[in-house]
Amino acid sequence: MRQQVGALPIRGTGDELRVLLVTSRETQRWIIPKGWRMRGRSNAEAAAQEAFEEAGVRGKVRTKPIGRYKYAKRLSGGVEDCKITTYLLEVTDELDAFPEMADRNRSWFTLEQAIEFADDEGLRDILRELEPKLQEMRAGERKAARKRAKAVDGTVSSAKRSRGKARPSDEAQVETAGPEADGGPTPSGDVALASPLTPEPGPVDAVAGPDSDIPAVETPARKRRPGKAGGGKSASGKAGKAKVTAGKADKVKPTAGKADKADKADKADKMKAAAGKADKIKVAAGKAGRAGAASAKAALRKAARKTLGAASPAASPQAAE
Numbered sequence: 001m002r003q004q005v006g007a008l009p010i011r012g013t014g015d016e017l018r019v020l021l022v023t024s025r026e027t028q029r030w031i032i033p034k035g036w037r038m039r040g041r042s043n044a045e046a047a048a049q050e051a052f053e054e055a056g057v058r059g060k061v062r063t064k065p066i067g068r069y070k071y072a073k074r075l076s077g078g079v080e081d082c083k084i085t086t087y088l089l090e091v092t093d094e095l096d097a098f099p100e101m102a103d104r105n106r107s108w109f110t111l112e113q114a115i116e117f118a119d120d121e122g123l124r125d126i127l128r129e130l131e132p133k134l135q136e137m138r139a140g141e142r143k144a145a146r147k148r149a150k151a152v153d154g155t156v157s158s159a160k161r162s163r164g165k166a167r168p169s170d171e172a173q174v175e176t177a178g179p180e181a182d183g184g185p186t187p188s189g190d191v192a193l194a195s196p197l198t199p200e201p202g203p204v205d206a207v208a209g210p211d212s213d214i215p216a217v218e219t220p221a222r223k224r225r226p227g228k229a230g231g232g233k234s235a236s237g238k239a240g241k242a243k244v245t246a247g248k249a250d251k252v253k254p255t256a257g258k259a260d261k262a263d264k265a266d267k268a269d270k271m272k273a274a275a276g277k278a279d280k281i282k283v284a285a286g287k288a289g290r291a292g293a294a295s296a297k298a299a300l301r302k303a304a305r306k307t308l309g310a311a312s313p314a315a316s317p318q319a320a321e
Helices: 043-055 111-117 121-128 130-164 168-176 231-311
Strands: 002-011 018-023 034-036 057-061 067-075 078-094 106-110
Touching: 002 043, 002 057, 002 130, 018 043, 018 111, 034 043, 043 057, 043 078, 067 121, 078 121, 106 111, 111 121, 121 130
Parallel strands: 002 078
Antiparallel strands: 002 018, 002 034, 018 106, 057 078, 067 078
16 A cells, blocks of 8 residues: 555634645545655655645644545556545645646635545545544643743742742851951852743842832841852952962062162262272372472472572672672
8 A cells, every 4th residue: 555645734723714625636526635755855744745736835734643544546557545644734825826726726615514525535534533633732732831831930930939038048148257258249049041031030129119018128238158159269369369469579578688788789889989089089189288398398498598699798799899
């Protein structure tokens, strides 16, 4: 028995439910779009392709079959039995032009009309069971949607409780933490939400609003506990920086001592040089003094000789006579 795939196009719900049937090429019987399986495509995708080619409709195809039935297919060599695996197609677009529009007619029927006009008995059986299957399918979808919403709400509630619950360690932390721990972020136990549609819970301080009977209580600022994540790391980082700074200061002290020694030695050298210059000046002054005294003595001797020469009798005119 050869295998084929078929699409059952529908639209609407309840009393508005409609089923699309097409006519066969040769005998003009009312059937559903169907054809052979396609390589590289799933059976559901192949059924959706047949719905486009034979009926000109597109939409959401269900991956789980809605039913199976058998029929006798007329071929050039005779008649061959085929088994049709049928997939539900919820139509979203109906095209005016499609590949087999010249060979087929299409029409929307109510469920009762589709059961009456469908040519294959197996297809009629699927149509008879269509409405309860649709109700079961959509009830399952609503249940799954509520379950997802409940899971999201539970996650949000858990996050709110996690943020609003008073932890005993917080009170002890306020009493024991030192002033150096102020201002740092408190380690958080918040739950990371995976859904981008989940609203972020408000702060705990906003619980008692102006319309509430509960008096607003000012929440004491949390102080970071030393040694914990965030606060401990910050304190240890500051201590490490202080150690580095102290090490640099220790290195600078010997250098300053050396500089002081060098400065003192330089000053001593300058003082020695100045003293040497002063000694040289004194020597020079002494030499100048001795030279001046010798010169003065020579001048005195010279003046004395002149004076003695003038007073000598040989130099007088009377003495010559």
